[in-house]
Amino acid sequence: MLETKDSLLLILFFGTSSLILFFGGMLLFVFKYQRKVLLHQQELARKEEEKQKELLRAVIESQENTQNFIAKELHDGILQEMASLRFGTAHISSQLKKHELPLDSIEQLKSDIDNSIKNIRQLSHSILPSKLEEEGLAAALKSISIKIDSSGIIQSLTTIIGTPFEQNKDIELAFFRVAQESVQNAIKYAEAHNIDLILEYTEHSCKLSINDDSKGYDVQSFASNGIGLKNMQSRAKVIDAKIEFSSELNKGTKVVMEKMYI
C-alpha cells in the first residue's frame, strides 16, 4: 500500500519537476533568442543608418564640389572678364575726356560694373568660404556677422566662448553651412532685426547657436517641407551632431547644433 503511494508521489514529483524544468528552459531559450534577434535588428539598423549617412555624405560632397566649381568659375572667369570690361570702360572714359565729350553715361557704366564686381566677389566668397579654409570656423562665422552688420539694416554679432580647437574640415564646413542657412532663413523669410551667432567650445563639444528676433515660423511644417531645414539636418547627421530648431511666432527662432567628442 505504502509502496504504491510512494511510487505515485514519485511520479508526481519527477513528472512535475521535469515539466517545470522543460518549460523553464524553454522560457530561457525564448528570452535568449529574443535577445539575439534584437541584437541582430540593432546591427541591421546601425548598418542601414551608416548606409544612409554614406549616401548623404556623397550628396553633400557633390553639392560642395558643384558649389566650388561655380565659385571658381565666378572668381577666375566672370570676375576677370568684368575686370577687363572695367579696364575697357576706363580707357573709353579717358578717350572721351581727351576729346572733351560728355562722360555721364560712361561713368554710370563704370559704377555699375564696379557694383557687379563687388557682388560677384561676395557671392564667390560665400559659396567658397576662403576664410574657413584659411582661418577656421570662428573667423568664418565672424565674417558672416560683419557682412550682415555692414548692411546697416540687420545687426549681428558672433561670440566665441571657450578655446577654439581644430576640427575636421568637413565638420567645420557643416557648422558654417548651417550658420549660413539659418542666417539666410532669418533674413529672407522671418524679417529678423538681430541675429546672434554663439560658438561655444568645451572640453568635449563644439556648440553653435543662432538666435534671432524674427517673426518665427512653425518648425514642424517647415521641417517637413523646407529644403533648408532638411539640408541642415542632413549636414548634422553626416557629422554625427545634434541639431534642434525652436521657433515661436513673434518670439524669434533658435537653431542649436552640437557635436560631441566623447
Add this chain to the structure above:
Amino acid sequence: MEINTTLKFVQTAIYSSLILVLVSAIKFNIIRRDYSYFFLFVFSILFATLGDYILRPKCISINNNTLYNVYSLVELPFCVFILYQFHYKKIPNIILYAICIIYYSVAFFEILRLGITTSFYITVYLASFFEIAVCIYTLFDLLENPNESLIYKSVPFWFSIGFLFYNAGTTFLFLILDKLYRLDQSYASVAFLTLNSIFSILFYIFLAISILCLKPKTLSS
C-alpha cells in the same frame, strides 16, 4: 504537510485571484473598446472566481467534481480563443476548430460514460495536452512573427507562460489524483490543494501581467 500550511496556500491563491480581478478592472477602460479584450477580461474573472470556489476550504470535504468538469470544459476553448484573438489570426481557423471539436467530442463521450459528477480524466489530460501544444506553438510563433518588438511586452506571451506553468504543475497531479484519493483521501486532498494553489497563484500572476500588457488598439489594426 500540515493542513494549516495548505490552507495558507489556498488563502494566498484566493488573494492573488482578487488581485487579478482588480488588475482587470483597472484595465477595463481599454478592455471595453474591443471584444477580444472583453473576453480576456471575462475569462480572467471567470477563472479567478471559479478557481476560488473550488479552492475554498469548505470544498475539501465535499465532492466538487461537477464544478471541476465545468471548469475543464471552458478552460481549453477560452485559452485557444484568447490566443487566437491576440496572436492566432495568422494560422487557419480549421486547426482551432478541429481542436475544439475533438475536445468536446471526447468530453461528450465521457459525460455519457461516467456522468457529470465523476471527473473527466481523459478530457482533463486532453485539455492539458492541447493547452501545452497551443502555448508552445504560440511562443515559437511569437519569436518568428512578433507583434511587439519585445516579446515580453505582449499579451499572448504571458498568457501562454501562465498556462504552461499551470499545466506543468497540475498535469501529473491530475494523472495520479484518482489513485492517490483511493489510497489516502486526506493526503490526496492536501496534495491537490497545495499544488493547485501554488500553481494557481503563479497562473494568476502571469495572467495579471498579460492584462497589464494590454494596449488600446489603433484604428488601422
